[in-house]
Amino acid sequence: MFVDQAGTHKMFDLVAIGNPVYDIIKTPFVESLGRVLSGCSVNAAITAKKLGMKKVALVGCIGEDFERRFMREMESRNIQLMIVKRSKETTGFKLKYLDFSGNRELEVLGLSEGISRGDIPEGVFNTKAVVVGPVIGEVEVDVPAAFKSRGVTVFLDPQGYLREISEGVIQHCSNPMALEACCESHVVKPNMLEAKLLSGFDEPIKAAISIHERTGAMVAVTLAEKGSVIVYGRRAIIVPAYPTHPVDPTGAGDVYLGAFAYYLHKGLGAEEAASYASAIASIKVENIAGHFDISLDEVARRALWIRSRVKIKRLR
Known part of the structure:
Protein backbone atom coordinates (compact mmCIF):
# COMPACT_ATOMS: atom_id res chain seq x y z
CA MET A 1 0.00 0.00 0.00
CA PHE A 2 2.82 2.40 0.75
CA VAL A 3 4.22 3.58 -2.57
CA ASP A 4 7.95 3.85 -1.92
CA GLN A 5 10.95 2.53 -3.76
CA ALA A 6 13.15 0.15 -1.79
CA GLY A 7 16.20 1.86 -0.39
CA THR A 8 14.85 5.35 -1.06
CA HIS A 9 15.40 7.67 1.89
CA LYS A 10 12.41 9.71 2.99
CA MET A 11 12.50 12.64 5.38
CA PHE A 12 9.26 11.44 7.03
CA ASP A 13 7.40 8.20 7.51
CA LEU A 14 4.10 10.03 7.99
CA VAL A 15 2.91 13.61 7.64
CA ALA A 16 -0.50 14.64 9.00
CA ILE A 17 -2.19 17.73 7.56
CA GLY A 18 -5.11 19.56 9.13
CA ASN A 19 -5.63 22.19 11.78
CA PRO A 20 -5.22 21.25 15.44
CA VAL A 21 -8.22 21.95 17.63
CA TYR A 22 -8.75 22.60 21.30
CA ASP A 23 -12.15 21.30 22.33
CA ILE A 24 -14.45 21.31 25.32
CA ILE A 25 -15.90 17.81 25.63
CA LYS A 26 -18.98 16.74 27.57
CA THR A 27 -20.24 13.16 27.43
CA PRO A 28 -22.79 11.31 29.59
CA PHE A 29 -19.80 10.08 31.64
CA VAL A 30 -17.12 12.80 31.72
CA GLU A 31 -16.43 16.47 31.02
CA SER A 32 -13.07 17.93 30.07
CA LEU A 33 -11.38 20.43 32.36
CA GLY A 34 -11.22 23.32 29.92
CA ARG A 35 -10.14 22.93 26.31
CA VAL A 36 -8.19 19.81 25.36
CA LEU A 37 -6.09 19.03 22.30
CA SER A 38 -7.78 17.10 19.51
CA GLY A 39 -8.31 17.17 15.75
CA CYS A 40 -8.12 14.47 13.10
CA SER A 41 -4.56 15.20 12.00
CA VAL A 42 -3.33 15.53 15.57
CA ASN A 43 -4.95 12.34 16.84
CA ALA A 44 -3.75 10.32 13.84
CA ALA A 45 -0.19 11.61 14.16
CA ILE A 46 -0.03 10.99 17.92
CA THR A 47 -1.39 7.47 17.48
CA ALA A 48 1.14 6.54 14.80
CA LYS A 49 3.93 7.95 16.96
CA LYS A 50 2.78 6.05 20.05
CA LEU A 51 2.80 2.82 18.06
CA GLY A 52 6.39 3.31 17.00
CA MET A 53 6.43 5.27 13.75
CA LYS A 54 9.73 7.13 13.87
CA LYS A 55 9.55 10.24 11.72
CA VAL A 56 6.18 11.96 12.07
CA ALA A 57 5.32 15.56 11.22
CA LEU A 58 2.19 17.66 11.56
CA VAL A 59 1.22 20.60 9.36
CA GLY A 60 -1.49 23.07 10.32
CA CYS A 61 -2.55 26.56 11.33
CA ILE A 62 -3.06 27.71 14.90
CA GLY A 63 -3.91 30.89 16.77
CA GLU A 64 -1.66 32.77 19.14
CA ASP A 65 -3.98 31.80 21.99
CA PHE A 66 -2.85 28.16 21.98
CA GLU A 67 0.39 28.24 19.96
CA ARG A 68 2.86 27.84 22.82
CA ARG A 69 0.82 25.14 24.51
CA PHE A 70 0.49 23.23 21.25
CA MET A 71 4.21 23.48 20.52
CA ARG A 72 4.98 22.04 23.95
CA GLU A 73 2.53 19.18 23.46
CA MET A 74 4.01 18.23 20.09
CA GLU A 75 7.59 18.54 21.33
CA SER A 76 6.83 16.26 24.27
CA ARG A 77 5.65 13.62 21.79
CA ASN A 78 8.62 14.09 19.45
CA ILE A 79 6.39 15.10 16.55
CA GLN A 80 7.87 17.67 14.19
CA LEU A 81 5.55 20.65 13.95
CA MET A 82 5.19 22.92 10.94
CA ILE A 83 2.85 25.84 11.52
CA VAL A 84 2.25 27.18 8.03
CA LYS A 85 0.04 30.07 9.17
CA ARG A 86 -0.77 31.83 12.41
CA SER A 87 -4.37 32.85 12.91
CA LYS A 88 -6.16 35.18 15.28
CA GLU A 89 -7.75 32.19 16.97
CA THR A 90 -7.40 28.43 17.23
CA THR A 91 -9.99 26.06 15.82
CA GLY A 92 -12.11 24.48 18.53
CA PHE A 93 -15.52 23.06 19.29
CA LYS A 94 -17.73 22.55 22.29
CA LEU A 95 -18.84 18.93 21.95
CA LYS A 96 -21.96 17.81 23.75
CA TYR A 97 -22.87 14.15 23.37
CA LEU A 98 -26.62 13.61 23.26
CA ASP A 99 -26.69 9.85 23.90
CA PHE A 100 -24.53 6.77 24.30
CA SER A 101 -24.25 6.15 20.53
CA GLY A 102 -21.94 9.06 19.74
CA ASN A 103 -24.56 11.51 18.45
CA ARG A 104 -23.39 14.99 19.37
CA GLU A 105 -23.66 18.73 18.89
CA LEU A 106 -20.60 20.77 17.89
CA GLU A 107 -20.63 24.46 18.76
CA VAL A 108 -17.84 26.45 17.11
CA LEU A 109 -15.42 28.12 19.55
CA GLY A 110 -12.92 29.36 16.97
CA LEU A 111 -11.60 28.86 13.44
CA SER A 112 -8.06 29.03 12.10
CA GLU A 113 -7.10 29.73 8.50
CA GLY A 114 -7.05 27.27 5.61
CA ILE A 115 -4.20 25.28 4.07
CA SER A 116 -3.49 25.13 0.33
CA ARG A 117 -0.76 23.48 -1.72
CA GLY A 118 1.21 26.73 -1.79
CA ASP A 119 1.35 26.88 2.01
CA ILE A 120 3.18 23.57 2.38
CA PRO A 121 7.01 23.54 2.45
CA GLU A 122 8.48 21.42 -0.33
CA GLY A 123 10.33 19.18 2.14
CA VAL A 124 7.02 17.97 3.58
CA PHE A 125 6.31 16.09 0.35
CA ASN A 126 9.35 13.89 1.06
CA THR A 127 7.29 11.37 3.01
CA LYS A 128 6.12 7.80 2.61
CA ALA A 129 2.53 8.61 3.57
CA VAL A 130 0.25 11.49 4.45
CA VAL A 131 -2.93 11.68 6.50
CA VAL A 132 -5.20 14.48 5.28
CA GLY A 133 -7.64 15.29 8.06
CA PRO A 134 -9.51 18.59 7.83
CA VAL A 135 -11.99 19.34 10.60
CA ILE A 136 -13.99 22.06 8.82
CA GLY A 137 -12.87 22.15 5.19
CA GLU A 138 -9.58 23.94 5.87
CA VAL A 139 -7.44 21.71 3.61
CA GLU A 140 -7.81 22.45 -0.09
CA VAL A 141 -8.23 19.51 -2.46
CA ASP A 142 -5.00 20.46 -4.23
CA VAL A 143 -3.14 19.22 -1.13
CA PRO A 144 -3.93 15.48 -1.39
CA ALA A 145 -3.60 15.78 -5.17
CA ALA A 146 -0.08 17.18 -4.81
CA PHE A 147 1.00 14.33 -2.53
CA LYS A 148 -0.55 11.68 -4.77
CA SER A 149 1.19 13.07 -7.84
CA ARG A 150 4.52 12.57 -6.03
CA GLY A 151 3.86 8.90 -5.30
CA VAL A 152 2.96 9.43 -1.64
CA THR A 153 0.29 7.15 -0.16
CA VAL A 154 -2.66 9.37 0.80
CA PHE A 155 -4.95 8.51 3.71
CA LEU A 156 -8.04 10.71 3.91
CA ASP A 157 -10.61 11.39 6.58
CA PRO A 158 -13.26 13.33 4.63
CA GLN A 159 -15.14 14.64 7.68
CA GLY A 160 -14.07 18.27 7.23
CA TYR A 161 -15.28 18.37 3.63
CA LEU A 162 -18.77 17.30 4.73
CA ARG A 163 -19.38 20.00 7.33
CA GLU A 164 -20.64 23.55 7.28
CA ILE A 165 -21.33 26.16 9.94
CA SER A 166 -24.90 27.30 10.53
CA GLU A 167 -25.55 29.81 13.32
CA GLY A 168 -22.35 28.85 15.08
CA VAL A 169 -23.06 25.10 15.04
CA ILE A 170 -21.58 22.39 12.80
CA GLN A 171 -24.00 20.79 10.34
CA HIS A 172 -23.29 17.91 7.98
CA CYS A 173 -23.78 18.47 4.26
CA SER A 174 -23.02 16.99 0.86
CA ASN A 175 -20.12 18.62 -0.95
CA PRO A 176 -18.62 17.75 -4.38
CA MET A 177 -15.21 18.68 -2.98
CA ALA A 178 -15.39 15.68 -0.64
CA LEU A 179 -15.64 13.17 -3.47
CA GLU A 180 -12.93 15.02 -5.37
CA ALA A 181 -10.63 14.67 -2.35
CA CYS A 182 -11.50 10.96 -2.15
CA CYS A 183 -10.44 10.54 -5.78
CA GLU A 184 -7.02 11.95 -4.86
CA SER A 185 -6.56 9.42 -2.05
CA HIS A 186 -5.50 5.79 -1.72
CA VAL A 187 -7.38 5.09 1.53
CA VAL A 188 -10.60 6.86 2.59
CA LYS A 189 -12.04 6.53 6.09
CA PRO A 190 -15.51 8.02 6.60
CA ASN A 191 -17.90 7.19 9.40
CA MET A 192 -21.35 5.92 8.48
CA LEU A 193 -22.97 9.36 8.24
CA GLU A 194 -20.16 10.62 6.04
CA ALA A 195 -20.28 7.46 3.91
CA LYS A 196 -23.99 8.04 3.33
CA LEU A 197 -23.36 11.64 2.28
CA LEU A 198 -20.66 10.46 -0.14
CA SER A 199 -22.62 7.55 -1.61
CA GLY A 200 -26.33 8.01 -0.99
CA PHE A 201 -26.50 4.57 0.67
CA ASP A 202 -27.25 4.02 4.35
CA GLU A 203 -26.01 0.40 4.42
CA PRO A 204 -22.26 0.22 5.20
CA ILE A 205 -21.11 -2.29 2.58
CA LYS A 206 -23.19 -0.72 -0.20
CA ALA A 207 -21.88 2.72 0.76
CA ALA A 208 -18.27 1.51 0.83
CA ILE A 209 -18.64 -0.27 -2.53
CA SER A 210 -20.10 2.87 -4.11
CA ILE A 211 -17.26 5.07 -2.84
CA HIS A 212 -14.64 2.51 -3.89
CA GLU A 213 -16.09 2.18 -7.39
CA ARG A 214 -16.22 5.95 -7.86
CA THR A 215 -12.75 6.69 -6.49
CA GLY A 216 -10.64 3.53 -6.74
CA ALA A 217 -9.60 4.01 -3.12
CA MET A 218 -9.63 1.45 -0.35
CA VAL A 219 -12.62 2.46 1.79
CA ALA A 220 -12.85 1.89 5.54
CA VAL A 221 -16.22 2.85 7.02
CA THR A 222 -16.11 3.09 10.81
CA LEU A 223 -19.30 2.10 12.63
CA ALA A 224 -18.63 2.93 16.30
CA GLU A 225 -19.68 0.01 18.52
CA LYS A 226 -20.49 -2.05 15.39
CA GLY A 227 -16.87 -2.08 14.20
CA SER A 228 -15.86 -1.22 10.64
CA VAL A 229 -16.17 -2.37 7.04
CA ILE A 230 -13.29 -2.32 4.56
CA VAL A 231 -13.91 -2.56 0.81
CA TYR A 232 -11.07 -2.97 -1.64
CA GLY A 233 -11.05 -4.83 -4.93
CA ARG A 234 -13.57 -7.67 -4.80
CA ARG A 235 -13.67 -8.07 -1.02
CA ALA A 236 -15.60 -6.60 1.87
CA ILE A 237 -13.85 -7.11 5.20
CA ILE A 238 -16.27 -6.98 8.14
CA VAL A 239 -14.38 -6.10 11.32
CA PRO A 240 -16.11 -6.26 14.72
CA ALA A 241 -15.51 -3.81 17.54
CA TYR A 242 -13.92 -5.02 20.74
CA PRO A 243 -16.58 -4.94 23.52
CA THR A 244 -15.81 -2.20 26.00
CA HIS A 245 -17.35 0.54 28.16
CA PRO A 246 -16.92 3.84 26.29
CA VAL A 247 -16.26 7.04 28.22
CA ASP A 248 -15.52 9.44 25.36
CA PRO A 249 -15.73 8.47 21.65
CA ALA A 273 -4.28 -3.70 10.01
CA ALA A 274 -8.00 -3.10 10.55
CA SER A 275 -8.04 -5.54 13.49
CA TYR A 276 -5.24 -3.62 15.18
CA ALA A 277 -6.84 -0.27 14.35
CA SER A 278 -10.13 -1.42 15.86
CA ALA A 279 -8.30 -2.66 18.97
CA ILE A 280 -6.60 0.70 19.51
CA ALA A 281 -9.84 2.60 18.92
CA SER A 282 -11.44 0.47 21.66
CA ILE A 283 -8.74 1.63 24.08
CA LYS A 284 -9.21 5.24 23.03
CA VAL A 285 -12.95 5.32 23.82
CA GLU A 286 -12.16 4.24 27.38
CA ASN A 287 -10.33 7.57 27.85
CA ILE A 288 -11.13 11.25 27.39
CA ALA A 289 -9.89 13.01 24.24
CA GLY A 290 -6.61 11.69 22.81
CA HIS A 291 -4.81 11.38 26.11
CA PHE A 292 -4.33 7.67 26.66
CA ASP A 293 -1.47 5.23 26.98
CA ILE A 294 -1.06 2.29 24.63
CA SER A 295 0.03 -1.09 25.94
CA LEU A 296 1.21 -3.02 22.90
CA ASP A 297 0.51 -6.30 24.70
CA GLU A 298 -3.09 -5.22 25.32
CA VAL A 299 -3.42 -4.03 21.73
CA ALA A 300 -2.20 -7.42 20.49
CA ARG A 301 -4.60 -9.26 22.79
CA ARG A 302 -7.61 -7.27 21.60
CA ALA A 303 -6.52 -7.44 17.97
CA LEU A 304 -6.29 -11.23 18.19
CA TRP A 305 -9.85 -11.36 19.58
CA ILE A 306 -11.07 -9.12 16.75
CA ARG A 307 -9.12 -10.88 14.00
CA SER A 308 -10.60 -14.25 14.95
CA ARG A 309 -14.06 -12.79 14.30
CA VAL A 310 -13.37 -10.94 11.04
CA LYS A 311 -15.59 -12.01 8.14
CA ILE A 312 -14.80 -11.76 4.44
CA LYS A 313 -17.51 -11.21 1.87
CA ARG A 314 -16.64 -11.79 -1.78
CA LEU A 315 -18.05 -9.16 -4.08
CA ARG A 316 -19.17 -9.66 -7.65
Whole structure:
Protein backbone atom coordinates (compact mmCIF):
# COMPACT_ATOMS: atom_id res chain seq x y z
CA MET A 1 0.00 0.00 0.00
CA PHE A 2 2.82 2.40 0.75
CA VAL A 3 4.22 3.58 -2.57
CA ASP A 4 7.95 3.85 -1.92
CA GLN A 5 10.95 2.53 -3.76
CA ALA A 6 13.15 0.15 -1.79
CA GLY A 7 16.20 1.86 -0.39
CA THR A 8 14.85 5.35 -1.06
CA HIS A 9 15.40 7.67 1.89
CA LYS A 10 12.41 9.71 2.99
CA MET A 11 12.50 12.64 5.38
CA PHE A 12 9.26 11.44 7.03
CA ASP A 13 7.40 8.20 7.51
CA LEU A 14 4.10 10.03 7.99
CA VAL A 15 2.91 13.61 7.64
CA ALA A 16 -0.50 14.64 9.00
CA ILE A 17 -2.19 17.73 7.56
CA GLY A 18 -5.11 19.56 9.13
CA ASN A 19 -5.63 22.19 11.78
CA PRO A 20 -5.22 21.25 15.44
CA VAL A 21 -8.22 21.95 17.63
CA TYR A 22 -8.75 22.60 21.30
CA ASP A 23 -12.15 21.30 22.33
CA ILE A 24 -14.45 21.31 25.32
CA ILE A 25 -15.90 17.81 25.63
CA LYS A 26 -18.98 16.74 27.57
CA THR A 27 -20.24 13.16 27.43
CA PRO A 28 -22.79 11.31 29.59
CA PHE A 29 -19.80 10.08 31.64
CA VAL A 30 -17.12 12.80 31.72
CA GLU A 31 -16.43 16.47 31.02
CA SER A 32 -13.07 17.93 30.07
CA LEU A 33 -11.38 20.43 32.36
CA GLY A 34 -11.22 23.32 29.92
CA ARG A 35 -10.14 22.93 26.31
CA VAL A 36 -8.19 19.81 25.36
CA LEU A 37 -6.09 19.03 22.30
CA SER A 38 -7.78 17.10 19.51
CA GLY A 39 -8.31 17.17 15.75
CA CYS A 40 -8.12 14.47 13.10
CA SER A 41 -4.56 15.20 12.00
CA VAL A 42 -3.33 15.53 15.57
CA ASN A 43 -4.95 12.34 16.84
CA ALA A 44 -3.75 10.32 13.84
CA ALA A 45 -0.19 11.61 14.16
CA ILE A 46 -0.03 10.99 17.92
CA THR A 47 -1.39 7.47 17.48
CA ALA A 48 1.14 6.54 14.80
CA LYS A 49 3.93 7.95 16.96
CA LYS A 50 2.78 6.05 20.05
CA LEU A 51 2.80 2.82 18.06
CA GLY A 52 6.39 3.31 17.00
CA MET A 53 6.43 5.27 13.75
CA LYS A 54 9.73 7.13 13.87
CA LYS A 55 9.55 10.24 11.72
CA VAL A 56 6.18 11.96 12.07
CA ALA A 57 5.32 15.56 11.22
CA LEU A 58 2.19 17.66 11.56
CA VAL A 59 1.22 20.60 9.36
CA GLY A 60 -1.49 23.07 10.32
CA CYS A 61 -2.55 26.56 11.33
CA ILE A 62 -3.06 27.71 14.90
CA GLY A 63 -3.91 30.89 16.77
CA GLU A 64 -1.66 32.77 19.14
CA ASP A 65 -3.98 31.80 21.99
CA PHE A 66 -2.85 28.16 21.98
CA GLU A 67 0.39 28.24 19.96
CA ARG A 68 2.86 27.84 22.82
CA ARG A 69 0.82 25.14 24.51
CA PHE A 70 0.49 23.23 21.25
CA MET A 71 4.21 23.48 20.52
CA ARG A 72 4.98 22.04 23.95
CA GLU A 73 2.53 19.18 23.46
CA MET A 74 4.01 18.23 20.09
CA GLU A 75 7.59 18.54 21.33
CA SER A 76 6.83 16.26 24.27
CA ARG A 77 5.65 13.62 21.79
CA ASN A 78 8.62 14.09 19.45
CA ILE A 79 6.39 15.10 16.55
CA GLN A 80 7.87 17.67 14.19
CA LEU A 81 5.55 20.65 13.95
CA MET A 82 5.19 22.92 10.94
CA ILE A 83 2.85 25.84 11.52
CA VAL A 84 2.25 27.18 8.03
CA LYS A 85 0.04 30.07 9.17
CA ARG A 86 -0.77 31.83 12.41
CA SER A 87 -4.37 32.85 12.91
CA LYS A 88 -6.16 35.18 15.28
CA GLU A 89 -7.75 32.19 16.97
CA THR A 90 -7.40 28.43 17.23
CA THR A 91 -9.99 26.06 15.82
CA GLY A 92 -12.11 24.48 18.53
CA PHE A 93 -15.52 23.06 19.29
CA LYS A 94 -17.73 22.55 22.29
CA LEU A 95 -18.84 18.93 21.95
CA LYS A 96 -21.96 17.81 23.75
CA TYR A 97 -22.87 14.15 23.37
CA LEU A 98 -26.62 13.61 23.26
CA ASP A 99 -26.69 9.85 23.90
CA PHE A 100 -24.53 6.77 24.30
CA SER A 101 -24.25 6.15 20.53
CA GLY A 102 -21.94 9.06 19.74
CA ASN A 103 -24.56 11.51 18.45
CA ARG A 104 -23.39 14.99 19.37
CA GLU A 105 -23.66 18.73 18.89
CA LEU A 106 -20.60 20.77 17.89
CA GLU A 107 -20.63 24.46 18.76
CA VAL A 108 -17.84 26.45 17.11
CA LEU A 109 -15.42 28.12 19.55
CA GLY A 110 -12.92 29.36 16.97
CA LEU A 111 -11.60 28.86 13.44
CA SER A 112 -8.06 29.03 12.10
CA GLU A 113 -7.10 29.73 8.50
CA GLY A 114 -7.05 27.27 5.61
CA ILE A 115 -4.20 25.28 4.07
CA SER A 116 -3.49 25.13 0.33
CA ARG A 117 -0.76 23.48 -1.72
CA GLY A 118 1.21 26.73 -1.79
CA ASP A 119 1.35 26.88 2.01
CA ILE A 120 3.18 23.57 2.38
CA PRO A 121 7.01 23.54 2.45
CA GLU A 122 8.48 21.42 -0.33
CA GLY A 123 10.33 19.18 2.14
CA VAL A 124 7.02 17.97 3.58
CA PHE A 125 6.31 16.09 0.35
CA ASN A 126 9.35 13.89 1.06
CA THR A 127 7.29 11.37 3.01
CA LYS A 128 6.12 7.80 2.61
CA ALA A 129 2.53 8.61 3.57
CA VAL A 130 0.25 11.49 4.45
CA VAL A 131 -2.93 11.68 6.50
CA VAL A 132 -5.20 14.48 5.28
CA GLY A 133 -7.64 15.29 8.06
CA PRO A 134 -9.51 18.59 7.83
CA VAL A 135 -11.99 19.34 10.60
CA ILE A 136 -13.99 22.06 8.82
CA GLY A 137 -12.87 22.15 5.19
CA GLU A 138 -9.58 23.94 5.87
CA VAL A 139 -7.44 21.71 3.61
CA GLU A 140 -7.81 22.45 -0.09
CA VAL A 141 -8.23 19.51 -2.46
CA ASP A 142 -5.00 20.46 -4.23
CA VAL A 143 -3.14 19.22 -1.13
CA PRO A 144 -3.93 15.48 -1.39
CA ALA A 145 -3.60 15.78 -5.17
CA ALA A 146 -0.08 17.18 -4.81
CA PHE A 147 1.00 14.33 -2.53
CA LYS A 148 -0.55 11.68 -4.77
CA SER A 149 1.19 13.07 -7.84
CA ARG A 150 4.52 12.57 -6.03
CA GLY A 151 3.86 8.90 -5.30
CA VAL A 152 2.96 9.43 -1.64
CA THR A 153 0.29 7.15 -0.16
CA VAL A 154 -2.66 9.37 0.80
CA PHE A 155 -4.95 8.51 3.71
CA LEU A 156 -8.04 10.71 3.91
CA ASP A 157 -10.61 11.39 6.58
CA PRO A 158 -13.26 13.33 4.63
CA GLN A 159 -15.14 14.64 7.68
CA GLY A 160 -14.07 18.27 7.23
CA TYR A 161 -15.28 18.37 3.63
CA LEU A 162 -18.77 17.30 4.73
CA ARG A 163 -19.38 20.00 7.33
CA GLU A 164 -20.64 23.55 7.28
CA ILE A 165 -21.33 26.16 9.94
CA SER A 166 -24.90 27.30 10.53
CA GLU A 167 -25.55 29.81 13.32
CA GLY A 168 -22.35 28.85 15.08
CA VAL A 169 -23.06 25.10 15.04
CA ILE A 170 -21.58 22.39 12.80
CA GLN A 171 -24.00 20.79 10.34
CA HIS A 172 -23.29 17.91 7.98
CA CYS A 173 -23.78 18.47 4.26
CA SER A 174 -23.02 16.99 0.86
CA ASN A 175 -20.12 18.62 -0.95
CA PRO A 176 -18.62 17.75 -4.38
CA MET A 177 -15.21 18.68 -2.98
CA ALA A 178 -15.39 15.68 -0.64
CA LEU A 179 -15.64 13.17 -3.47
CA GLU A 180 -12.93 15.02 -5.37
CA ALA A 181 -10.63 14.67 -2.35
CA CYS A 182 -11.50 10.96 -2.15
CA CYS A 183 -10.44 10.54 -5.78
CA GLU A 184 -7.02 11.95 -4.86
CA SER A 185 -6.56 9.42 -2.05
CA HIS A 186 -5.50 5.79 -1.72
CA VAL A 187 -7.38 5.09 1.53
CA VAL A 188 -10.60 6.86 2.59
CA LYS A 189 -12.04 6.53 6.09
CA PRO A 190 -15.51 8.02 6.60
CA ASN A 191 -17.90 7.19 9.40
CA MET A 192 -21.35 5.92 8.48
CA LEU A 193 -22.97 9.36 8.24
CA GLU A 194 -20.16 10.62 6.04
CA ALA A 195 -20.28 7.46 3.91
CA LYS A 196 -23.99 8.04 3.33
CA LEU A 197 -23.36 11.64 2.28
CA LEU A 198 -20.66 10.46 -0.14
CA SER A 199 -22.62 7.55 -1.61
CA GLY A 200 -26.33 8.01 -0.99
CA PHE A 201 -26.50 4.57 0.67
CA ASP A 202 -27.25 4.02 4.35
CA GLU A 203 -26.01 0.40 4.42
CA PRO A 204 -22.26 0.22 5.20
CA ILE A 205 -21.11 -2.29 2.58
CA LYS A 206 -23.19 -0.72 -0.20
CA ALA A 207 -21.88 2.72 0.76
CA ALA A 208 -18.27 1.51 0.83
CA ILE A 209 -18.64 -0.27 -2.53
CA SER A 210 -20.10 2.87 -4.11
CA ILE A 211 -17.26 5.07 -2.84
CA HIS A 212 -14.64 2.51 -3.89
CA GLU A 213 -16.09 2.18 -7.39
CA ARG A 214 -16.22 5.95 -7.86
CA THR A 215 -12.75 6.69 -6.49
CA GLY A 216 -10.64 3.53 -6.74
CA ALA A 217 -9.60 4.01 -3.12
CA MET A 218 -9.63 1.45 -0.35
CA VAL A 219 -12.62 2.46 1.79
CA ALA A 220 -12.85 1.89 5.54
CA VAL A 221 -16.22 2.85 7.02
CA THR A 222 -16.11 3.09 10.81
CA LEU A 223 -19.30 2.10 12.63
CA ALA A 224 -18.63 2.93 16.30
CA GLU A 225 -19.68 0.01 18.52
CA LYS A 226 -20.49 -2.05 15.39
CA GLY A 227 -16.87 -2.08 14.20
CA SER A 228 -15.86 -1.22 10.64
CA VAL A 229 -16.17 -2.37 7.04
CA ILE A 230 -13.29 -2.32 4.56
CA VAL A 231 -13.91 -2.56 0.81
CA TYR A 232 -11.07 -2.97 -1.64
CA GLY A 233 -11.05 -4.83 -4.93
CA ARG A 234 -13.57 -7.67 -4.80
CA ARG A 235 -13.67 -8.07 -1.02
CA ALA A 236 -15.60 -6.60 1.87
CA ILE A 237 -13.85 -7.11 5.20
CA ILE A 238 -16.27 -6.98 8.14
CA VAL A 239 -14.38 -6.10 11.32
CA PRO A 240 -16.11 -6.26 14.72
CA ALA A 241 -15.51 -3.81 17.54
CA TYR A 242 -13.92 -5.02 20.74
CA PRO A 243 -16.58 -4.94 23.52
CA THR A 244 -15.81 -2.20 26.00
CA HIS A 245 -17.35 0.54 28.16
CA PRO A 246 -16.92 3.84 26.29
CA VAL A 247 -16.26 7.04 28.22
CA ASP A 248 -15.52 9.44 25.36
CA PRO A 249 -15.73 8.47 21.65
CA THR A 250 -14.18 11.77 20.51
CA GLY A 251 -11.39 11.08 18.05
CA ALA A 252 -11.89 7.31 17.87
CA GLY A 253 -12.07 7.43 14.08
CA ASP A 254 -8.93 9.58 13.93
CA VAL A 255 -7.09 7.07 16.11
CA TYR A 256 -8.36 4.23 13.91
CA LEU A 257 -7.00 5.98 10.82
CA GLY A 258 -3.60 6.68 12.38
CA ALA A 259 -3.29 3.07 13.50
CA PHE A 260 -4.50 1.73 10.14
CA ALA A 261 -1.85 3.82 8.37
CA TYR A 262 0.84 2.61 10.77
CA TYR A 263 0.08 -1.09 10.39
CA LEU A 264 -0.21 -0.89 6.61
CA HIS A 265 3.16 0.87 6.72
CA LYS A 266 4.53 -2.15 8.59
CA GLY A 267 3.40 -4.39 5.75
CA LEU A 268 0.27 -5.92 7.28
CA GLY A 269 -2.69 -6.75 5.08
CA ALA A 270 -5.96 -4.88 5.38
CA GLU A 271 -7.56 -7.53 7.63
CA GLU A 272 -4.73 -7.48 10.16
CA ALA A 273 -4.28 -3.70 10.01
CA ALA A 274 -8.00 -3.10 10.55
CA SER A 275 -8.04 -5.54 13.49
CA TYR A 276 -5.24 -3.62 15.18
CA ALA A 277 -6.84 -0.27 14.35
CA SER A 278 -10.13 -1.42 15.86
CA ALA A 279 -8.30 -2.66 18.97
CA ILE A 280 -6.60 0.70 19.51
CA ALA A 281 -9.84 2.60 18.92
CA SER A 282 -11.44 0.47 21.66
CA ILE A 283 -8.74 1.63 24.08
CA LYS A 284 -9.21 5.24 23.03
CA VAL A 285 -12.95 5.32 23.82
CA GLU A 286 -12.16 4.24 27.38
CA ASN A 287 -10.33 7.57 27.85
CA ILE A 288 -11.13 11.25 27.39
CA ALA A 289 -9.89 13.01 24.24
CA GLY A 290 -6.61 11.69 22.81
CA HIS A 291 -4.81 11.38 26.11
CA PHE A 292 -4.33 7.67 26.66
CA ASP A 293 -1.47 5.23 26.98
CA ILE A 294 -1.06 2.29 24.63
CA SER A 295 0.03 -1.09 25.94
CA LEU A 296 1.21 -3.02 22.90
CA ASP A 297 0.51 -6.30 24.70
CA GLU A 298 -3.09 -5.22 25.32
CA VAL A 299 -3.42 -4.03 21.73
CA ALA A 300 -2.20 -7.42 20.49
CA ARG A 301 -4.60 -9.26 22.79
CA ARG A 302 -7.61 -7.27 21.60
CA ALA A 303 -6.52 -7.44 17.97
CA LEU A 304 -6.29 -11.23 18.19
CA TRP A 305 -9.85 -11.36 19.58
CA ILE A 306 -11.07 -9.12 16.75
CA ARG A 307 -9.12 -10.88 14.00
CA SER A 308 -10.60 -14.25 14.95
CA ARG A 309 -14.06 -12.79 14.30
CA VAL A 310 -13.37 -10.94 11.04
CA LYS A 311 -15.59 -12.01 8.14
CA ILE A 312 -14.80 -11.76 4.44
CA LYS A 313 -17.51 -11.21 1.87
CA ARG A 314 -16.64 -11.79 -1.78
CA LEU A 315 -18.05 -9.16 -4.08
CA ARG A 316 -19.17 -9.66 -7.65
